[in-house]
Amino acid sequence: MGFISDTLASIGLNEFVITLMFVNAILAMSIYLTLYGGMFSLANAGFMAIGSYVSVILTQNHDWPFLPAILAGMVAAGLIAIPIGLPVLRLRDIYLAIATIGFVEITRIMILNFDKIIAEAYTRLHMESEPPKITNGPLGITGIPVETKLEYLVVTVIILSYFMIRMHRSRFGRALAAIRQDENVAASQGINVVYYKNAAFILGAMMAGLGGGFSGHLSRIIQPGSYGFGTAVDILAYSVLGGISSWYGPILGGLALTALPEVLRPLKEYTGLINGVVLLIFIAYLPGGLGDPALWRSVRRNMSRMVHLINKGKTADAGA
Amino acid sequence: MLVLKHISRQFGGLMALQNVAMHIPAGQIVGLIGPNGAGKTTLINCMTGLDHPTAGEIEFGGTPIQKKPAHRITALGMARTYQNIRLFGEMTVLENLVVAQHGLGKANLIDSLIQSPRHRRENERLRENGLQLLRRFHLEQNAEVLAGNLPYGDQRRLEMARALATNPKLILLDEPTAGMNPVETAELGEQILRMKAEGKTLMVVEHDMSLIAQVCDEIYVLNFGQIIAHGTHQEIKNNPVVVEAYLGQEEGE
Numbered sequence: 288m289g290f291i292s293d294t295l296a297s298i299g300l301n302e303f304v305i306t307l308m309f310v311n312a313i314l315a316m317s318i319y320l321t322l323y324g325g326m327f328s329l330a331n332a333g334f335m336a337i338g339s340y341v342s343v344i345l346t347q348n349h350d351w352p353f354l355p356a357i358l359a360g361m362v363a364a365g366l367i368a369i370p371i372g373l374p375v376l377r378l379r380d381i382y383l384a385i386a387t388i389g390f391v392e393i394t395r396i397m398i399l400n401f402d403k404i405i406a407e408a409y410t411r412l413h414m415e416s417e418p419p420k421i422t423n424g425p426l427g428i429t430g431i432p433v434e435t436k437l438e439y440l441v442v443t444v445i446i447l448s449y450f451m452i453r454m455h456r457s458r459f460g461r462a463l464a465a466i467r468q469d470e471n472v473a474a475s476q477g478i479n480v481v482y483y484k485n486a487a488f489i490l491g492a493m494m495a496g497l498g499g500g501f502s503g504h505l506s507r508i509i510q511p512g513s514y515g516f517g518t519a520v521d522i523l524a525y526s527v528l529g530g531i532s533s534w535y536g537p538i539l540g541g542l543a544l545t546a547l548p549e550v551l552r553p554l555k556e557y558t559g560l561i562n563g564v565v566l567l568i569f570i571a572y573l574p575g576g577l578g579d580p581a582l583w584r585s586v587r588r589n590m591s592r593m594v595h596l597i598n599k600g601k602t603a604d605a606g607a
Numbered sequence: 608m609l610v611l612k613h614i615s616r617q618f619g620g621l622m623a624l625q626n627v628a629m630h631i632p633a634g635q636i637v638g639l640i641g642p643n644g645a646g647k648t649t650l651i652n653c654m655t656g657l658d659h660p661t662a663g664e665i666e667f668g669g670t671p672i673q674k675k676p677a678h679r680i681t682a683l684g685m686a687r688t689y690q691n692i693r694l695f696g697e698m699t700v701l702e703n704l705v706v707a708q709h710g711l712g713k714a715n716l717i718d719s720l721i722q723s724p725r726h727r728r729e730n731e732r733l734r735e736n737g738l739q740l741l742r743r744f745h746l747e748q749n750a751e752v753l754a755g756n757l758p759y760g761d762q763r764r765l766e767m768a769r770a771l772a773t774n775p776k777l778i779l780l781d782e783p784t785a786g787m788n789p790v791e792t793a794e795l796g797e798q799i800l801r802m803k804a805e806g807k808t809l810m811v812v813e814h815d816m817s818l819i820a821q822v823c824d825e826i827y828v829l830n831f832g833q834i835i836a837h838g839t840h841q842e843i844k845n846n847p848v849v850v851e852a853y854l855g856q857e858e859g860e
Contacts (some may be wrong), residue, residue, distance in 0.1 A: 454719070456730075458718065464698065468698070469693050475677050476709055477648070477709045478710075520842035
């Protein structure tokens with residue numbers, strides 16, 4: 288184990304980075320669920336923020352243990368997804384993307400100004416006591432103990448993977464796939480489109496909330512600025528790079544895209560450039576993503592062909 | 608079975624359907640014909656809940672359905688096919704039929720997470736039903752083929768199998784013979800008559816008069832969103848209003 292972690296650390300993947308890779312894998316899985324149902328939603332950065340803030344406030348201000356706190360963050364994200372999903376999921380494609388980015392920005396600004404809102408409410412209601420500081424504005428919450436461990440994340444990814452595999456073969460998953468391919472026909476075959484879209488949206492929000500809870504307890508500080516448009520696009524990029532034609536695609540995407548800038552760090556100012564070029568190459572030549580089953584089939588075919596050729600070479604040598 | 612009372616559908620200033628009254632009696636095959644753009648597909652969309660009439664009432668088995676969403680109407684026992692084939696192209700042929708039986712199943716996500724007996728029994732039952740339908744339409748050798756890769760005629764037949772998979776009382780076929788050759792059309796007519804023999808009610812929207820003559824008990828003619836004639840095949844064929852709608856008015860000498 289020591290050898291493996293040393294080798295990984297030597298290419299820039301220390302334990303912190305590896306932990307972050309798995310957090311992002313969870314976030315990538317959260318957006319996969321909505322994409323699987325044909326919904327181009329970027330709301331998950333907002334749900335991540337909610338999960339992160341709720342769980343951190345619970346552990347910091349209310350002395351909750353870590354596990355119940357992140358589960359509470361997950362539930363909070365799911366509950367907020369209910370009133371958001373009902374109106375927003377009536378939109379499709381790029382319009383849904385725009386509306387959900389709006390949600391992400393509103394969430395960020397709400398968190399940024401949360402203490403001011405509370406203070407205003409206190410004066411309006413003529414309350415005597417000092418208003419509490421909860422989200423602490425742009426400075427964020429600091430001094431959070433690092434509770435997220437790699438083991439927890441690996442277990443979570445395994446549980447979520449099991450969920451995804453089963454989901455695909457369930458009545459629920461088939462309904463989502465049908466909705467993705469033709470919403471109207473799905474409805475005509477007896478599928479309650481509104482129900483399934485919202486259910487997928489809420490489950491995705493809960494996964495994002497869980498990922499947020501983990502990420503909040505990873506870097507000692509959370510600030511509203513970490514959960515904006517950029518994060519929303521990052522989460523989408525994980526699933527696009529990994530591909531959404533298989534459940535493991537987003538996991539690979541989340542892992543790879545988080546590791547890439549760290550591995551490229553020795554290139555200093557060229558890091559961003561190479562990172563972008565690698566992404567472009569992937570999108571141009573591997574549109575199905577890293578997790579494309581067709582890609583792996585062809586890799587396996589080429590490998591076995593190579594093994595075959597090597598073996599043939601050996602027998603030829605032996606003959607000579 | 609299905610009664611339409613004064614159905615109108617307005618798209619802005621355009622009256623796509625105007626005061627349409629129809630009656631589809633149980634156990635019969637009713638034809639709906641009309642020139643292109645007459646409003647036939649709009650009418651089917653209104654019946655199945657993909658669109659809703661701006662005025663009028665639709666009763667299906669005594670239940671008013673004009674405001675119900677599509678999945679509810681399907682649950683009441685209505686199914687349809689599409690003029691331009693709309694299969695789930697990324698699913699296999701069999702999966703298309705399994706997902707089509709969604710409303711007949713009950714298993715939820717938790718059932719599949721814990722692999723409950725309900726989930727397994729139901730999956731098996733739906734697959735078995737699906738295979739039976741495939742045999743009926745001679746598609747069983749293509750069960751594992753992606754629906755999008757099927758030849759055209761097979762896709763048409765799969766659409767019909769998918770409509771039957773919801774176990775409907777009433778089936779609406781929107782131009783089922785489009786793009787088919789005469790042999791395939793005749794075979795399709797046999798399938799339609801077989802459904803009738805099994806007690807299903809059907810409505811067939813068609814351009815192919817040979818199919819209409821083969822299967823329909825009565826015919827409605829739609830033109831510019833209005834029903835202009837109603838009767839048996841013989842009556843329709845000799846109706847001057849219908850002839851005019853299709854061939855245009857004879858010019859005065």
